[in-house]
Amino acid sequence: MAERPLLVFRQITKSFGAVRALRGVDLEVRAGEVHALLGENGAGKSTLIKVATGAHAPDSGTIHLAGERLERLDPALARRRGIACIYQQPALFPELSVAENLALRLEPTSAWRRVVWSERRRMAATLLSRIGADIDPEREVRTLSMPEQQLVEIASAMGAGARVVIMDEPTASLTRREQERLFGIVTALRREGVAVIYISHRLEEILTLADRVTVLRDGQTVACHARAEVDEAALIRLMVGREVDQLYPASESAPGAVRLELKGLCCRAAGGRPVSLRVRAGEVYGLAGLVGAGRTELARTIFGLTPADAGEVWIDGSRVSIGSPQAAIAQGVAYVPEDRRRHGVVLELPVGQNISLAAWRRIFPLGWLRGDRERSEAEHFVRALSIKTPDTDAAAANLSGGNQQKVALARWLATRPRVLVLDEPTQGVDVGAKSEIHRLVRRFAAEGMAVLLISSDLPEVLGMSDRIGVMRGGELVAELPQGATAMDVMSAALGQTPSEGAA
Ligand SMILES: Nc1ncnc2c1ncn2[C@@H]1O[C@H](COP(=O)(O)OP(=O)(O)OP(=O)(O)O)[C@@H](O)[C@H]1O
Ligand SMILES: [Mg+2]
Structure with a gap:
C-alpha cells in the first residue's frame, strides 16, 4: 500500500x-x-x-x-x-x-x-x-x-x-x-x-x-x-529483546500430603453447586471451564468472600471455618482475584506497602513497622517479577496496567500461604512476565504450597497443572490427569463426550 x-x-x-x-x-x-x-x-x-x-x-x-x-x-x-x-x-x-x-x-x-x-x-x-x-x-x-x-x-x-x-x-x-x-x-x-x-x-x-x-x-x-x-x-x-523460554516449568517434586480438601463446598446464594476436590502440597491443580462455569465463584467461596452455606473446607487434615477473607488469611489461604485493577491493588499506596499489605503479620510479628524489612521484601518481589517501577516508594497508580497486576500477585505471594488460589494470574501481563510468573508459581508449589490455578488460557492450564478439574454449570464435571489434551478439556467444558468433541 x-x-x-x-x-x-x-x-x-x-x-x-x-x-x-x-x-x-x-x-x-x-x-x-x-x-x-x-x-x-x-x-x-x-x-x-x-x-x-x-x-x-x-x-x-x-x-x-x-x-x-x-x-x-x-x-x-x-x-x-x-x-x-x-x-x-x-x-x-x-x-x-x-x-x-x-x-x-x-x-x-x-x-x-x-x-x-x-x-x-x-x-x-x-x-x-x-x-x-x-x-x-x-x-x-x-x-x-x-x-x-x-x-x-x-x-x-x-x-x-x-x-x-x-x-x-x-x-x-x-x-x-x-x-x-x-x-x-x-x-x-x-x-x-x-x-x-x-x-x-x-x-x-x-x-x-x-x-x-x-x-x-x-x-x-x-x-x-x-x-x-x-x-x-x-x-x-x-x-x-531476547529469547523467551515459552516452555512451562516442570514440577520439581512429587506432591505431598493433601493440603486442601473441599467436601461438597458451595455457596448456593452465589449460584454455586457442591464441589469436592483435593489439592496436595506441591501440586498445581488447574481449574478449567468456560467463562461463567463457576470457577471464580468457587474461588470466592474458598476465600470467604461469599462464605459457603454448605460443605466443608479442610486444610492439612483439619476442618477450618472460613466465614470471611480475614478468616481465610488466618488459615493461610491467599486469593489473587481476576479483576486486579479493581480489587488487587490500593492505587494510593506505594508499591512497597501494597506488597506488604497482606503480609504485614508475617513481616512484623512484633506489631511495629519495620520499614527496612518491608523494603527488602518488596524489593525481592519487584526483582523476582520484574515489576517496572522507579522504586518501591512509587505510588501503585503510576504503574502500567500489567505492572499493577504483578504487584497484586506479589502481595499474596508475600504471605507465603499454604493454599494459593490464582484467578487468571497472567491476564494482561506480557510474555516475558508470564513465564516469570509460571516459574515462580512452580517454585512456590515446590516449597509445599497447594495451588489452585483458574485460567482461561488453555495452554497455560495444560502446561502448568499436575491435574485439571473442569467445571461446567457450577459443578466439577471432570478431573483429568497431567497430559490431558486441549480437546479433552474442551469437550468436558462443553459437556460433550470425547468422540463428539473430536467431530
Ligand atoms: N501518571 C504517571 N506517573 C508516573 N509514571 C507513569 C504515569 N503513567 C505511566 N507511567 C509510567 O510510564 C511507563 C509506561 O507506562 P504505560 O502505562 O504506558 O505502559 P504500557 O505499555 O501500557 O504497559 P501495560 O502493558 O502494562 O499496560 C511505566 O513505567 C509507567 O510506570
Ligand atoms: Mg497499558
Whole structure:
C-alpha cells in the first residue's frame, strides 16, 4: 500500500518526573488498517494512547492527522478530529437508555442536534446495526454486559465520525464468543476505512487481526512490520529483546500430603453447586471451564468472600471455618482475584506497602513497622517479577496496567500461604512476565504450597497443572490427569463426550 498515512506520530517524548515513559516514539497508522501496538508491560503503549486522545500533552514530538499538524490536543479536540478510544470500562450513564446515551454523546456536535425522540431511537438502531451489534436502543445501559457497553462506545465513536479507533486491551475480560464478535466489528471498521489501533498482550490475536504491527520497547519504537513479515517468535524477540523460554516449568517434586480438601463446598446464594476436590502440597491443580462455569465463584467461596452455606473446607487434615477473607488469611489461604485493577491493588499506596499489605503479620510479628524489612521484601518481589517501577516508594497508580497486576500477585505471594488460589494470574501481563510468573508459581508449589490455578488460557492450564478439574454449570464435571489434551478439556467444558468433541 502506497497510501498516505492517516495518523502520524514523530519522536514523541513524555516524562513523568524522572520516569521517561516515552523516549521517541514513531508510529504511522493508515486508514483502513488494523495497526497493532505491542510491547512489554510498561513499554509506553497506554501513555502513547493518552497522548493521542489528548489526555497527556507530549513533552516534544509532533502528531499529524490527515497531513495536518495537531497542536495542543485536548480530549474534546481529539474527539472532534475523529480520534476515539474504547476503554475496557466504558463511561456511560447507567440509568439512561442506549439511545439516550448515544444522543447525549452525539447531539452537541453533530447532525443529531434537536432530532425528535423517535428519530433518536432510529438513529441509535442504525448505528448499532452498522457495527453489527444486536442491542435494543431502548435498553437501560445498566442492564448491558461490559462487552455490550463496549459496543455502545464503538457505535458512539462511529456516530461521531471517528476516523481512528483505539482499543487498549479490549478483550482482557471477554468470553470467547464476545471476543469473536469484537473481531468481527474490528474487521467491519477496517472495511469502512477506519484506522484501528489495537493493543493486546495476546500474540495470537495480533497475528489474526493486524495488518501491521509496531513494537515499543522502553518508550521507543523498535520496529514496524507488515503482518506477513513476522511470526510469534519474531514479535517476542522484538518486544523483549531476547529469547523467551515459552516452555512451562516442570514440577520439581512429587506432591505431598493433601493440603486442601473441599467436601461438597458451595455457596448456593452465589449460584454455586457442591464441589469436592483435593489439592496436595506441591501440586498445581488447574481449574478449567468456560467463562461463567463457576470457577471464580468457587474461588470466592474458598476465600470467604461469599462464605459457603454448605460443605466443608479442610486444610492439612483439619476442618477450618472460613466465614470471611480475614478468616481465610488466618488459615493461610491467599486469593489473587481476576479483576486486579479493581480489587488487587490500593492505587494510593506505594508499591512497597501494597506488597506488604497482606503480609504485614508475617513481616512484623512484633506489631511495629519495620520499614527496612518491608523494603527488602518488596524489593525481592519487584526483582523476582520484574515489576517496572522507579522504586518501591512509587505510588501503585503510576504503574502500567500489567505492572499493577504483578504487584497484586506479589502481595499474596508475600504471605507465603499454604493454599494459593490464582484467578487468571497472567491476564494482561506480557510474555516475558508470564513465564516469570509460571516459574515462580512452580517454585512456590515446590516449597509445599497447594495451588489452585483458574485460567482461561488453555495452554497455560495444560502446561502448568499436575491435574485439571473442569467445571461446567457450577459443578466439577471432570478431573483429568497431567497430559490431558486441549480437546479433552474442551469437550468436558462443553459437556460433550470425547468422540463428539473430536467431530
Ligand atoms: N501518571 C504517571 N506517573 C508516573 N509514571 C507513569 C504515569 N503513567 C505511566 N507511567 C509510567 O510510564 C511507563 C509506561 O507506562 P504505560 O502505562 O504506558 O505502559 P504500557 O505499555 O501500557 O504497559 P501495560 O502493558 O502494562 O499496560 C511505566 O513505567 C509507567 O510506570
Ligand atoms: Mg497499558
